[in-house]
Amino acid sequence: MKPDCMSTGWLIATVATCVLAPAPVLADVPLLYATIEPPQITMGQSAQYTITNLGSEAQSMQLPVVAGLNFQFIRQSRQLEFVNGTALPSVSIVARVTPQMPGIFSIPGATPQSPPLVLQVNPEPALGSYFTPRNTAPPVKPPIFTGAKMPSGIHLAEDGSAYVRLSIPKREVYVGESVPVQIDVGMRSGFASSRNGLPKLTGDDFTLNNLTFSPERNERMLGGEWFVVFTWHSDLAVVKSGIFSLSAQAPLTVRVRTQPRKDSLLDDAFGDPFLRNFFGPSVPKDIDVISPATELTVLALPAEGRPPDFHGAVGTFTIASDIAPAAAEVGEPLTLRLRVTGSGNFDRVDSAMLDHVDNWKTYPPKSSYVPGDAEGRKGEKIFEQPLIASKAGEQTIPALTFSFFDPTARRYETARSSPLSVHISPSQADSILTASQVSAGASAAPGSTYAAGLRPDRVVAGTSARSLVPLYLQPRFLAAPSLLALAFAGAWLGTGRRKDHAVNMPLRRRRLSKAANRALAQVEAASRGGDAARFLGCARSALQQALAARWSLEQDRVTSTEVSSRMGSEGRDIVLLFALADEAKYSGHDLHTTDYDRCMRIVRQELLVEKAP
Amino acid sequence: MTSRARLALLLIMLTVLVSHARAAPVQSGNSAAALYNLANSYARAGKPGMAVLNYERASLLAPNDSDIDTNLRRVRSSARLATEPRGWFERVFTIANPNLTSWAGVIGLGLLGVGVLAGRITSRHRWMRVAAGALGASLIGMTVGNGVVLWPKLHEGVVLTAETPVLVSPVPMGDALFVLPEAETVRMLSEHESFVLVRTRAGRTGWVSRANLAPVVAQPAADGSP
Numbered sequence: 001m002k003p004d005c006m007s008t009g010w011l012i013a014t015v016a017t018c019v020l021a022p023a024p025v026l027a028d029v030p031l032l033y034a035t036i037e038p039p040q041i042t043m044g045q046s047a048q049y050t051i052t053n054l055g056s057e058a059q060s061m062q063l064p065v066v067a068g069l070n071f072q073f074i075r076q077s078r079q080l081e082f083v084n085g086t087a088l089p090s091v092s093i094v095a096r097v098t099p100q101m102p103g104i105f106s107i108p109g110a111t112p113q114s115p116p117l118v119l120q121v122n123p124e125p126a127l128g129s130y131f132t133p134r135n136t137a138p139p140v141k142p143p144i145f146t147g148a149k150m151p152s153g154i155h156l157a158e159d160g161s162a163y164v165r166l167s168i169p170k171r172e173v174y175v176g177e178s179v180p181v182q183i184d185v186g187m188r189s190g191f192a193s194s195r196n197g198l199p200k201l202t203g204d205d206f207t208l209n210n211l212t213f214s215p216e217r218n219e220r221m222l223g224g225e226w227f228v229v230f231t232w233h234s235d236l237a238v239v240k241s242g243i244f245s246l247s248a249q250a251p252l253t254v255r256v257r258t259q260p261r262k263d264s265l266l267d268d269a270f271g272d273p274f275l276r277n278f279f280g281p282s283v284p285k286d287i288d289v290i291s292p293a294t295e296l297t298v299l300a301l302p303a304e305g306r307p308p309d310f311h312g313a314v315g316t317f318t319i320a321s322d323i324a325p326a327a328a329e330v331g332e333p334l335t336l337r338l339r340v341t342g343s344g345n346f347d348r349v350d351s352a353m354l355d356h357v358d359n360w361k362t363y364p365p366k367s368s369y370v371p372g373d374a375e376g377r378k379g380e381k382i383f384e385q386p387l388i389a390s391k392a393g394e395q396t397i398p399a400l401t402f403s404f405f406d407p408t409a410r411r412y413e414t415a416r417s418s419p420l421s422v423h424i425s426p427s428q429a430d431s432i433l434t435a436s437q438v439s440a441g442a443s444a445a446p447g448s449t450y451a452a453g454l455r456p457d458r459v460v461a462g463t464s465a466r467s468l469v470p471l472y473l474q475p476r477f478l479a480a481p482s483l484l485a486l487a488f489a490g491a492w493l494g495t496g497r498r499k500d501h502a503v504n505m506p507l508r509r510r511r512l513s514k515a516a517n518r519a520l521a522q523v524e525a526a527s528r529g530g531d532a533a534r535f536l537g538c539a540r541s542a543l544q545q546a547l548a549a550r551w552s553l554e555q556d557r558v559t560s561t562e563v564s565s566r567m568g569s570e571g572r573d574i575v576l577l578f579a580l581a582d583e584a585k586y587s588g589h590d591l592h593t594t595d596y597d598r599c600m601r602i603v604r605q606e607l608l609v610e611k612a613p
Numbered sequence: 614m615t616s617r618a619r620l621a622l623l624l625i626m627l628t629v630l631v632s633h634a635r636a637a638p639v640q641s642g643n644s645a646a647a648l649y650n651l652a653n654s655y656a657r658a659g660k661p662g663m664a665v666l667n668y669e670r671a672s673l674l675a676p677n678d679s680d681i682d683t684n685l686r687r688v689r690s691s692a693r694l695a696t697e698p699r700g701w702f703e704r705v706f707t708i709a710n711p712n713l714t715s716w717a718g719v720i721g722l723g724l725l726g727v728g729v730l731a732g733r734i735t736s737r738h739r740w741m742r743v744a745a746g747a748l749g750a751s752l753i754g755m756t757v758g759n760g761v762v763l764w765p766k767l768h769e770g771v772v773l774t775a776e777t778p779v780l781v782s783p784v785p786m787g788d789a790l791f792v793l794p795e796a797e798t799v800r801m802l803s804e805h806e807s808f809v810l811v812r813t814r815a816g817r818t819g820w821v822s823r824a825n826l827a828p829v830v831a832q833p834a835a836d837g838s839p
Contacts, residue, residue: 333785333807333822363785386785388807450664450691451657455680458646465643468673468830470711470763472718472756481719488726495733 032061034110036097036117043124047097048074049117051110054081054090061093064108067189067219067226069119070098100189101255154186154222157289161191161254163227164199164291166247168236172297174407176314178345178377179236181208185250185289186220186227196251196286199232205244205298209235209376235377237345241300249290255283305412307403311352314405315344321400321417328389329425336385338400338417343378349402351383360397361388389424396421516607519545523603532591536581539603543574546606573602645675645710653684661692661796662773662827669771669798669829673763676707692796695814706758714759721752765800770809770826772797777826779819783808790819801828 034051041047049071051061063071074094080087099105099121107117156163167182183199198211216231238244301314321338328334340349351365365385372378389395397420406413471477519542526535544558551558551566560578563571577599584591591599652667668685675681686696709717728746731738775795780787783805793799799811799821808820 329824333824366786450659450661450688451653452691453687454653454656454684457650457653458680464647465674465712468643468670469767470673470760471715472711472760473767477715481722484719484722484726488722488730491726491730492733495730 032110033114034107034117036107036119039118040120040122041099042122043099043102047119049095049097049107050092051095052081052090052092054088061091061110063093063095065226066105066107067228068099068101068103069105069107070100072096072098100191155292157254157287159191159254159287160188161287162187162250162252162289164248164250164289166201166291166294168246168294168296171295172299173238174299174314174405175238175241175301176312176345176348176405177237177407178315178343179238180377181234181236183211183232183234183248183250183291184229185231185252186222186229187252189219189226189228191254194253195230196253199248199250201236202247202249202290203244205238205240205242206246207237207239209237233374238296238298241298244296244298245293246296247291247293249288251286251288253284253286255285301405302411307412307414309352309401309414310403310405310412311350312348313344313346313403314348314407315342315346316406316408317342317344317349317402317404317413317415319400319402319415319417321397321420323387323397323420323422327423327425329392334387334389334422336387336397336420338383338385340381340383340402341379343372344404346376346379346381349381349404351385360395362386363388389422392424394421395424515545515549516542520603520607523600527596527600533581533584533588535591535596536577536584536599539599540578540581542603543577543606547574573598574606577602643670643674645671645678645681648674649678649681649684652681652688656684656688660773661688662771664688665692665796665798666771666773666827666829669766669769673711673766673829675710676763677704677709689796692794694794694797702758703762706755706762709755709759711759711763714756717752718756721749721754721756723749725749725753767830768801768828769798770801770811770828772799772821772825773827774825777821779811779813779817779821780808781819783810783820785822787820791817793821799826801826 031054032052033054034049036047036049038047049063051063053061063073065071072095074096077092077094079090079092081090082088097107097119099119102121102123105119105121107119109116154163154165163184163186165184165186167184169180173179185195185199187195201208211232211234218229218231220227220229317340319338319340321336323334323336325334338351340346346369351367363386365383367381367383369376370380370382372380387397399419400417401414402416403412403414405411467474519538522538523535523542526538529535541555544555547553547558547563548555551562553562560575563574563578567574580591580595580599648667648671652664652671655661655664655667665685665688668681668688671681672678672685682699689696724745726749728742728744728749731742731745772793772795777793777795778789779791779793781790782788793811793813797813799813802810802812802818804810804823805820807823809823809826810818811821811826812818
């Protein structure tokens with residue numbers, strides 16, 4: 001189908017070239033453009049890439065280079081194209097594009113200003129597809145590069161799909177020395193499909209620093225083919241002396257064709273640009289690619305001149321120390337910071353040099369490493385040693401030393417730091433400085449941002465307080481309110497009885513007054529009745545009641561004897577009245593009128609005393 | 614002894630107590646003005662931590678001093694620290710300095726006691742007894758309120774060094790939880806050797822080296838110095 005169309009087009013173009021004169025090219029028509037048909041294919045199929053030049057032939061037309069796509073030149077043709085009614089002569093190059101792996105490929109445009117073309121390559125169907133290979137021949141390996149010269153140090157794998165290269169800058173190293181190495185893994189586009197792990201060294205006599213999972217990635221033309229090259233930079237360390245053969249290996253997955261190439265070549269002979277099975281289907285296969293062996297001589301560290309404080313550091317180092325803060329108080333922690341800078345095996349740089357800091361209270365040091373390069377061979381290791389000064393004064397921290405082996409100079413070296421001086425003062429936080437002391441120190445930092453807009457100092461010193469703790473929280477002061485409270489409590493208790501008495505007195509008086517009135521009424525009633533025994537009984541009862549209240553006694557206990565003992569001669573009439581009452585009660589003695597009056601006077605006199613406020 | 618004599622004796626005793634305490638000799642001490650000037654000096658020296666510390670100490674002695682409050686806020690804002698306005702409760706109960714409030718509390722206790730005792734002794738002059746009791750209770754309440762307001766400040770500390778690490782444990786090599794800026798005020802919860810357990814305004818807790826922190830109210834030393 002397509003070849004017919006293209007042949008017809010070629011005929012028409014030839015005739016038109018003879019008939020029509022060349023027309024001026026419109027300004028907005030691109031002179032160079034490319035197309036790809038179809039834009040979506042399946043693995044095993046090919047697409048047609050056409051690049052057309054509407055202008056002069058002087059403009060170069062080159063096939064693009066895309067990793068994973070193979071561009072094969074088919075033919076070059078001349079024709080006329082009608083653009084906006086104008087016939088333009090054009091030159092076209094047709095190429096067959098064969099994908100080597102599924103995916104979406106971006107093909108650069110014909111000119112830098114042209115947009116890229118996109119070719120989508122779908123994976124081949126699993127079973128029953130029209131494109132399934134009809135033969136069942138055994139898998140055939142991709143073609144081995146022949147005739148192409150590879151750079152030195154690169155030896156392709158047997159199937160030509162990949163290579164591993166190990167680069168070491170020197171062949172003679174010392175035990176413990178950190179040697180930079182570079183590992184390149186090249187994967188031929190379309191043949192090596194994936195990495196199955198990180199590269200590693202063969203043999204147990206070497207240690208390799210951790211490799212990153214995201215190495216540098218480049219595309220490089222080697223021997224006329226495109227390779228995707230992954231590069232790792234790392235450090236190599238040797239643990240014992242001797243002569244070793246060193247190589248690196250990397251696990252990869254490559255794709256292996258399953259259709260003989262001769263079938264494709266036969267299809268190519270017919271000039272069909274859309275032959276489906278140019279390379280044929282392929283299957284993945286896991287392989288280990290090994291680099292060529294490199295001989296490495298490892299020398300033992302010399303015993304001669306080895307410093308006693310050497311702990312295996314090999315490289316080039318310098319040390320520096322500082323302490324912060326430069327002035328501190330007694331008991332305040334300071335930090336002695338030791339910086340070891342250089343290149344070498346920093347894992348053998350330890351803090352043993354800090355063990356010789358005497359006359360200070362020390363704590364275990366803490367270390368950190370700041371790498372200076374990607375491999376971590378250069379950098380700075382920082383040890384921080386907390387120190388606590390135990391006494392005030394000018395204290396000195398002696399110089400620190402660090403010994404290492406310099407592989408370049410091939411001898412041991414000792415780096416030294418300068419002694420440090422620290423001023424230790426008494427505790428500041430708990431003491432109050434005077435403003436003049438601070439002002440004297442403030443001269444070192446004039447124009448502080450904190451001083452802007454401050455209200456001025458006071459002239460009057462004001463009243464002084466012994467402590468910042470409020471008085472009500474000071475035990476000595478609390479004695480005053482406590483004493484006061486105790487005094488009030490004592491006064492409260494002391495006035496309690498009096499208050500009871502004072503409060504109860506009117507009530508008692510009212511009660512006594514009522515009782516006296518009642519008793520007096522009974523006595524008067526008995527007097528009016530002329531019953532001497534009843535009159536004297538009432539009179540005696542009234543007197544007993546009044547006297548009992550006066551003396552705080554029971555009424556029965558107010559007898560003639562009690563009255564005589566308490567009142568003496570003043571109670572003689574009362575004692576007589578008690579005697580008359582007994583006599584009248586038991587003998588029926590009668591009274592004279594004057595006796596009534598006299599008894600009434602005695603009773604009234606005593607009752608009125610009780611009623612008086 | 615009559616009731617009048619007892620009341621007079623109580624008043625005399627109260628007067629003697631007050632006069633004795635007022636007349637007590639003042640040893641080497643601090644004044645709000647001296648601490649204020651000292652804080653200003655630290656601020657000019659570019660030491661916001663010590664400046665805030667002495668402003669806080671000065672504000673303990675003169676809580677309502679506007680100069681102290683203004684300069685304290687200015688230094689804190691210069692140090693990029695948050696400043697919180699004083700609430701009405703704090704303003705009311707710090708209207709007088711704590712020492713004056715302490716004596717007011719004693720006088721209030723005396724007035725309240727006299728009023729109560731007078732009520733037990735006599736029933737006359739009731740309005741005077743009630744007024745004395747109410748005034749005494751108010752003065753005591755003022756003292757208690759002052760204590761409530763100042764109690765947190767008595768347990769606060771000020772960070773003296775920049776980028777002070779707050780550790781997870783009270784050892785010098787402990788891991789740092791976060792970093793406190795200089796002049797930040799924290800609540801001091803407890804102490805262990807040379808470390809103080811602090812709580813920030815945001816509620817985070819951790820251990821800070823005693824050397825990096827100064828309490829607003831320093832604990833008295835063994836020799837009695839403040």
